[in-house]
Amino acid sequence: QVQLAESGGGSVQAGGSLALSCTASVYTPDCIGWFRQAPGKEREGVAVISPGGGLTAYADSVKGRFTISRDSTKRTVYLQMNSLKPEDSNMYYCARAPAPYGGICSMSPRLFADWGQGTQVTVSS
Numbered sequence: 001q002v003q004l005a006e007s008g009g010g011s012v013q014a015g016g017s018l019a020l021s022c023t024a025s026v027y028t029p030d031c032i033g034w035f036r037q038a039p040g041k042e043r044e045g046v047a048v049i050s051p052g053g054g055l056t057a058y059a060d061s062v063k064g065r066f067t068i069s070r071d072s073t074k075r076t077v078y079l080q081m082n083s084l085k086p087e088d089s090n091m092y093y094c095a096r097a098p099a100p101y102g103g104i105c106s107m108s109p110r111l112f113a114d115w116g117q118g119t120q121v122t123v124s125s
Contacts, residue, residue, distance in 0.1 A: 002028050002114050004094050009119030012084055018121060020079040022094030031097045031105030032077040033112055034068060036090035036121075043093070045107025049077060051099045057107060062088075084123045091118040 003025040012018055022032060033048040047058045047068040056068050065084075070077040077094060095112035099105060 002026055002096060004032075004096065004114055004116040006092060006094050006116040006119040009092060009121045011122040011124065014084060014086055014123055014125050016084050016123070017080070017082045018084065020081065020092055020094075020119060020121075022077045022079075022116060024075040024096070027072065027075055028096055029099065031099050031112075032070060033095055033097065033105065033107055033109075034077075034079045035093045035095065035107075035109055035112075036088075037093065037118075038090050043109045045109060046092070047079060048105040048107045050103045050105050052103070055103055055105065057105065059107065081121070084121075086123045086125045088121060089123045090121060092121055093118045 005023050008020040029051045034046040035043050037043040049056050049068045053070045067080040095115045097112045
């Protein structure tokens with residue numbers, strides 16, 4: 001079983017930046033997604049990247065501010081978060097899903113498994 005571990009969360013002021021990392025215990029040729037969830041709310045997709053790293057997708061709320069990338073040699077997927085807003089405050093999770101034919105990964109949480117424990121991001125105004 002693949003284990004994913006998130007790191008890099010913390011507290012930052014609005015307009016600041018954070019970089020999250022998601023490291024897999026073994027190499028996995030899957031879609032990797034970043035998700036976030038506030039207390040009492042459903043988990044939502046933030047960004048997803050294809051196995052080769054060439055295809056990415058973002059939630060409308062983070063387009064132009066967040067960048068997802070992966071380094072397969074390090075078994076790590078990154079989420080660079082810039083121009084952070086208070087509404088970005090959440091627990092952030094990563095998870096994996098089998099890559100579909102054509103390589104376009106979904107951001108639907110129900111398709112993903114092997115969730116990490118999450119890392120907290122807090123943005124103050």
